[in-house]
Amino acid sequence: MKITVRQEKAIDFEDITLLNDIAFGQEHEGLLVERLRKKTPFVKALSRVAVFENSIVGHILFYPVKIVNELTEYESLALAPMSVIPELQNMEIGSQLVKDGLETAKNLGFKSVIVLGHKDFYPRFGFSPAVNWKIKAPFEVPDEVFMAIELLPGGLMAVSGTVLYPIEFNM
Ligand SMILES: CC(C)(COP(=O)(O)OP(=O)(O)OC[C@H]1O[C@@H](n2cnc3c(N)ncnc32)[C@H](O)[C@@H]1OP(=O)(O)O)[C@@H](O)C(=O)NCCC(=O)NCCS
Structure with missing residues (x-):
């Protein structure tokens, strides 16, 4: 199956919303992407779609966040x-999206990525518990599902x- 991954285009917006709603079985996720897209610092190149025979079959978003402590961010x-x-x-489409997105x-120039997700899925790309770096979620969550990856050594x-x-x- 020949899947290509590329940056989203305006013409994809409706399909991306629908895809997120269908995959999650509720309307919240599509709306989340729409809201984040309108907000600074949304990075167009980090909202990426998987395309199969001219249809959007997958989507991934990486949104800039801050890690803050008492001294700095x-x-x-x-x-x-x-x-x-x-x-x-x-069928590995999700894996292709993750790998492509991390590379992009x-x-x-981003140095790290954080994910809240399944403990058996993300480690295969190099994610490990964020607690290893003393990075915490702003809510209660088991350590093994809150993960981070360094995009370059250190x-x-x-x-x-x-x-x-x-x-x-x-929201
Ligand atoms: C999560 C998702 C994007 C993965 O895409 P995919 O194309 O199916 O992923 P891949 O084929 O590359 O990898 C499949 C692996 O992920 C695992 N997996 C997929 N979704 C999972 C989930 N929600 N929880 C745990 N594991 C999951 C599968 O069990 C499979 O594991 P295996 O390789 O050990 O058999 C897709 O299943 C999906 O859209 N799920 C609904 C929405 C969702 O839960 N998104 C993730 C949270 S942001």
Whole structure:
């Protein structure tokens, strides 16, 4: 199956909303992407779609977030949400989106990515519990599902604090 991954275009917006709603089985995720897209610092190149025969079959978003502590703050990215159409799940499309997105983020100069997700899925791309860097979620969550990855060696060196998500994630 030949899947291509590319940056979103305006013509994809409706399909992306629908795809997120279908994959998650509720309307919140599509709306979340729409709201984040209108907000600074949304990075167009980090909202990426998987295309199969001219149809959008997958989407992934990396949104800039801060990791803050009493002394300072650091830039990072939150990977969320990610969706693949139900009919084509478990065919590596999600994996292709993650790998492509991490590479793109690295090329754009980002140093790390944070994800709240399944403990058996994300480690295969190099994610490990964020607690290893003393990075915490702003809510109660088991350590093994709150993960981080360095996009370059030392990308999280000396980084510690709490990840601050934009308010849209709570809406
Ligand atoms: C999560 C998702 C994007 C993965 O896409 P995909 O194309 O199916 O992923 P891949 O085929 O590359 O990888 C499949 C692997 O992910 C695992 N997986 C997929 N969704 C999972 C989930 N929600 N929880 C745990 N594991 C999951 C599968 O069990 C499979 O594991 P295996 O390789 O050990 O068998 C897709 O399943 C989806 O859209 N799910 C609904 C929305 C969602 O939960 N998004 C993630 C949270 S942001």
